[in-house]
Amino acid sequence: MKKVFRLKGLGCANCAARMEREIGKMDGVREVTVNFLTAKMTIEADDEKMAEILPAAEKIVKRIEPQVVMERA
Amino acid sequence: MKKRIWRIIVSGIIFAAAIILDKLPANIRLVLFGMSYIAVGWDILWYAALNVMRGQPFDENFLMGIASLGAFFIGEYPEGVAVMLFYQVGELFQEYAVEKSRRSIAEVMDIRPDYANVRRGNELVKISPEEVGIGEIIVVKPGEKVPLDGKVSEGNAMIDTSALTGESMPRDIEPGDEILSGSININGTIAVEVTKKYDESTVSRILDLIENAGSKKSESEKFITRFARYYTPVVVIVAVILAVVPPLIYGWSTFNTWLYRSLSFLVVSCPCALVVSVPLSFFSGIGAASKQGILIKGSNYLEALARTEIVVMDKTGTLTKGVFEVQEIHTKSNISENELLEIAAYAEGFSNHPISQSLRRAYGKDIDYSRIKEAREFPGHGVLAVVDGRKVLAGNHNLMENMNIQYADEKVTGTVVHVAVEDAYCGYIVIADEIRDDAAKAVKELKKVVNHLVMLTGDAKSSARKTAEELGIENVHSQLLPADKVAKVEELMGLKSARGKLAFVGDGINDAPVLARSDVGIAMGGLGSDAAIEAADIVIMNDEPSKITTAMKISRKTLRIANQNIYFAITVKIGVLLLSSLGLASMWSAVFADVGVTILVIINSLRALR
Numbered sequence: 001m002k003k004v005f006r007l008k009g010l011g012c013a014n015c016a017a018r019m020e021r022e023i024g025k026m027d028g029v030r031e032v033t034v035n036f037l038t039a040k041m042t043i044e045a046d047d048e049k050m051a052e053i054l055p056a057a058e059k060i061v062k063r064i065e066p067q068v069v070m071e072r073a
Numbered sequence: 074m075k076k077r078i079w080r081i082i083v084s085g086i087i088f089a090a091a092i093i094l095d096k097l098p099a100n101i102r103l104v105l106f107g108m109s110y111i112a113v114g115w116d117i118l119w120y121a122a123l124n125v126m127r128g129q130p131f132d133e134n135f136l137m138g139i140a141s142l143g144a145f146f147i148g149e150y151p152e153g154v155a156v157m158l159f160y161q162v163g164e165l166f167q168e169y170a171v172e173k174s175r176r177s178i179a180e181v182m183d184i185r186p187d188y189a190n191v192r193r194g195n196e197l198v199k200i201s202p203e204e205v206g207i208g209e210i211i212v213v214k215p216g217e218k219v220p221l222d223g224k225v226s227e228g229n230a231m232i233d234t235s236a237l238t239g240e241s242m243p244r245d246i247e248p249g250d251e252i253l254s255g256s257i258n259i260n261g262t263i264a265v266e267v268t269k270k271y272d273e274s275t276v277s278r279i280l281d282l283i284e285n286a287g288s289k290k291s292e293s294e295k296f297i298t299r300f301a302r303y304y305t306p307v308v309v310i311v312a313v314i315l316a317v318v319p320p321l322i323y324g325w326s327t328f329n330t331w332l333y334r335s336l337s338f339l340v341v342s343c344p345c346a347l348v349v350s351v352p353l354s355f356f357s358g359i360g361a362a363s364k365q366g367i368l369i370k371g372s373n374y375l376e377a378l379a380r381t382e383i384v385v386m387d388k389t390g391t392l393t394k395g396v397f398e399v400q401e402i403h404t405k406s407n408i409s410e411n412e413l414l415e416i417a418a419y420a421e422g423f424s425n426h427p428i429s430q431s432l433r434r435a436y437g438k439d440i441d442y443s444r445i446k447e448a449r450e451f452p453g454h455g456v457l458a459v460v461d462g463r464k465v466l467a468g469n470h471n472l473m474e475n476m477n478i479q480y481a482d483e484k485v486t487g488t489v490v491h492v493a494v495e496d497a498y499c500g501y502i503v504i505a506d507e508i509r510d511d512a513a514k515a516v517k518e519l520k521k522v523v524n525h526l527v528m529l530t531g532d533a534k535s536s537a538r539k540t541a542e543e544l545g546i547e548n549v550h551s552q553l554l555p556a557d558k559v560a561k562v563e564e565l566m567g568l569k570s571a572r573g574k575l576a577f578v579g580d581g582i583n584d585a586p587v588l589a590r591s592d593v594g595i596a597m598g599g600l601g602s603d604a605a606i607e608a609a610d611i612v613i614m615n616d617e618p619s620k621i622t623t624a625m626k627i628s629r630k631t632l633r634i635a636n637q638n639i640y641f642a643i644t645v646k647i648g649v650l651l652l653s654s655l656g657l658a659s660m661w662s663a664v665f666a667d668v669g670v671t672i673l674v675i676i677n678s679l680r681a682l683r
Contacts, residue, residue, distance in 0.1 A: 011168060013349040014133070017298055033288035036349070037175060037356045040284065063127055066120065 002044045003054070007061065008069040010039045015064045022064070023057045032057075040073060077165050081158065084113035088154050106150040114141060114157035131305045133343045140339035144660060147329045152660040156340055163668035167349060170675040174353060174682070184236040184255040184276050186220035192264070202254075202271040209267050213258045222274045223265040225250050230261030237275065238615040239366030255279065278606065282368055286359050289371025293635045297351045300643075301344040308650070312338035315654060330656065337653035337663040341646050346667075350638040350674035357681035358631030366614040367624045374610040377593045379628035382573035383565055384523045384621070387558075387587075388530035388540060389427065390580030391597050392516075392618060393506040397427050397488065399435035404500035405481055413500050417492050419460040420467040423448045428488060429456075431504055453531055453554035455490070466493040469533065471552075473498075486539050488532055505536075508543060515618035516544045522625055525568055529558050558587045578621060581608045595621060631681045638674040645670045 010016060016036040023032045023041075028049030034041045041061075045053050058070050091105035114137075121138035137160050144153035189202045192210040202220040205211060210226060213219050219232070231243040234256045243259055246252055252265055255276035271277055290298075316335035320328040355372040362369050369375050389395050402410040418436035421429035422445050433440060446459040454475065455468010466476055473480040473491050480491045480498050487505030491498070520526050527548040530537045537551035550561055566575055574592035581588065581596030585608040588594030596609035598616040606612050613620045649666045652658035658666075 011164075011171075012133070012345065013171075013352070014301060014343065014345050017301060017348060021302075033285075035284070035288065036352060037171070038284050039175070042285070042288065063124075066123065 001047045001050050002042060003050070004073040005041045005043070006071045006073040007034070007039045007041055008071060009065070009067045010034075010036065011065065011067070019061055019064050022060050026053055026056060028053055041070070077161065077168075080113050081161055081165065084109045084154075084158055087112065088151075088158060091154075092151060103150060106145075106154050110141065110145075110154045110157055113154075113161050114138075117157065117160070131309060133345070136305075136309065136339045136342050140336045140660075143332060143336045143339075147332055149333065149660065155661055156664055159664045159668050160340075163671050166668075166672050167345070167675065170672075170679070171349065171353075174357065174675075174679055184218070185280060186218040186254060186276065189220040190214070190217075202274075205267055205271065207267055207270060211265050211267055212262065213265060214262050215258055215260050217258055219252055219254050219256045219258060219265065220274075220276075221254050221265075221267045221271055222269040223252055223267045225252055226264045226266045228261050228263035230263050231259040233257040233259055235366075237279070237366065239364065239620075240615050279363075279368060282370055282606075283359060283363055286356075286369060286371050289373045291355055291372040291376040291635075293376065293632070293639065294351055294355065294372060297344075297347050297639065301348050304344045305342050308338055308342040311650075312336075312342070333660065334653050334656055337658060337660050338650060340660060340663040341649050341667045343667070346642045346671040346674050347639065349671070350642070350678045351635050353675065353678040354631055354635040354638060354681045357678055358627055358634075361631075361682050362624055362627045365620065365623055365627070367620055367627070368606070368612040368614065369624070369628075370610050370612075374593055375628045376632055377574045378576065378611065378625055379632040380572055380574045381576045381593060381625065382523055382569045383525040383527065383575040384519055385527045385529060385562055385565060385575065385577045385587075385591065386546075386618075387577070387579040387584055388528055388532060388537065389506060391578050392512045392528065392544060393508050393540065394616075395427055395506065395580060397431035397504045397506050399431055399502055400487055400505045401485070401503040402500070403481070403483075403503075406497065406499045408499055413492055414502065416460060416465055416494060416499070417467050417490055417502055419445055420448075420458040420465040420492070421456050422458070424450055424456055426450075428490065428504055432490070432502070463494050464496070466496075467491070484535065486536050488536060508540060509616065509618060511617050511619045513544050515621060516546055518619065518622040519625075520545075522622065522629075524573075525565070527565060529553055529561055531555075531558075555583065555586065558584065559590050562587055562591055576621075578618070581606075581612075584608075595624075627681075634677055634681050638677055641677075642670050642674055 013036045016034040020032050020034040023029060028046045029043065031044040043057060061068055061070050087105055087109035091102050091109060117134045118138050121132065121135040124132040124135055137156065141153045141156040144156060186202050188199050189205050190197050190199055190212045191205055192212060197212055205221055211221065225246055225248050227248060229247045232246055232252065233243050235241050237253060237255045254274040312335040315338065316332045319331045355375060358375055359369045386392055402413055404410055404413050414436050418432045419440065421432050422440045422442060444461055448456060448458040450456050451472065455466065455472040458465050466472060467490055469489060470480060470491065478493045478496060478498055481501060485503050487503045490502045490504060492500060516526065525548065526546055528541055528546045529550050531553050532551055534551045537549055541549040553561060562577060569575055576593040576595055577587050577591035578595040578597060579588055580598060581604055588596065588608045593611060594609045595611045595613065597613045611624060645666055649658055649663050653663055
């Protein structure tokens, strides 16, 4: 399953790269891309794990850049 | 952003006052420096504290916090404030530049329709394009964007497809014509029957491609990500060593000097400039290309295109229009020319090959499919079909030879379709294609930028040679079956250098395997052809081969800019690190160098957009 999110307020490119790296390490995640310029995050993960992955991913995003709001695109 | 500007201004004024008023007592000046520092840096310190508690030691807020507080600690108050102040100026600028480039990229992609006027009952309802279903009738007024792909059902208009193709000439459309979303209606009101849902419409597919192009990363981007991962920890560790080890050797009285030098390290410890500028360059390059009607599906393809040394072009549909017309009919038996054409058109009745289509076009009447039995196609050879109970062979000389049929071997230019009925030769039909208007110009320019330009075709030697001569291509391989083309491309791969790439240009319809096999697959005339958009890495939306050179120029410029940014930023950072470890650069210069590099590389990246 593939889900796309808009990261509102994404301000630092290095942070985007770090989000990508850390979310990518999570169990069940097949691919993550955080596009700094379009401020979009695409998560591709196993269907049954998606429900656990999303809140955890949001936590990582918030930890790296507290002001970012993650929205369904 | 506004708030940040005010904080920088207020802090800057207090900072300037503290520096100019050097007659004031030291403790009052210290208060002024402190005020200035807090005004501009409180949020950084706050985030730094939060991140340390969360176990993120290499966070840039934390490093800037340490660098500035450290400067205060050793009594270098102006430096402490300056680190924070200019760091914020740099961040502000970065934010501005990113915002600006996001906007100019959005402008490039400003083909997204906002609404659709749908006819429901007797009313015209304005709704979002996503909500329109297939078969509904939408109305597009002058000046509006066509929101969904469809077929014109009423009205005439001129439409501007420049946002899709880069082509500035408006096109006339009339009822029955296909119309693509993203084009702009210039002058007439038209009704359109929707044939595709928004998600599958041209405009939404193009936007998707551009937005997702960033996910296929180039080598340069991968290098930067790897570099960034190690850069910060290494710089921080060296900074710590620099602060601790020399004082152990030279005595603790020198601690302040070494601490000062190590703090300069922290100032340049963020790889931000690089991490922003390289993807930004590629993104701008992809944006610039799409403005010209060239879709590039990923940064990696842009990079590969820039390194292309060999361009292999398909002839039909790429260098030529791919529209075959029957030119001559020669009967070699007692049947009439019209009968020969009819037999050929029926034999190829089920085939989608351009040649079959042109035979049917020339025949002009509807095909009665009940007359055809057992149609078999031999790719690259022709067809065998039973028409009106008689066995008909229609195809090139290979087919005739395989079937042991004596055929007329006369010198002609164009593609020859020999026809035999019940194994008796009846004659042949000559079909020729036209060379595209700008094909010669494209060939001339391509030869200047690549080492090898090769033309491949399934056509006969004579017609291939003639086209090649007209265009000025020396390297031609003809009479190739689809599988031979793949083999030929594999053979040509051997000619490139270690980092060089091979690009194949085709029409994306019959050459999917070759497109996939080459380093860069380029499809021409992608507009409206889903197959081409699917199969290729780079899609040229209109049918001008000269766009290939345009695409190459954009890609080379982009790669050059990305490389400039990488070398420039790394050189400056390493220079600052070296000079400050020797005590030759002050913290001031480190701050300026770091912010300056960020600003310069971002401005440089934006050049790729033009």
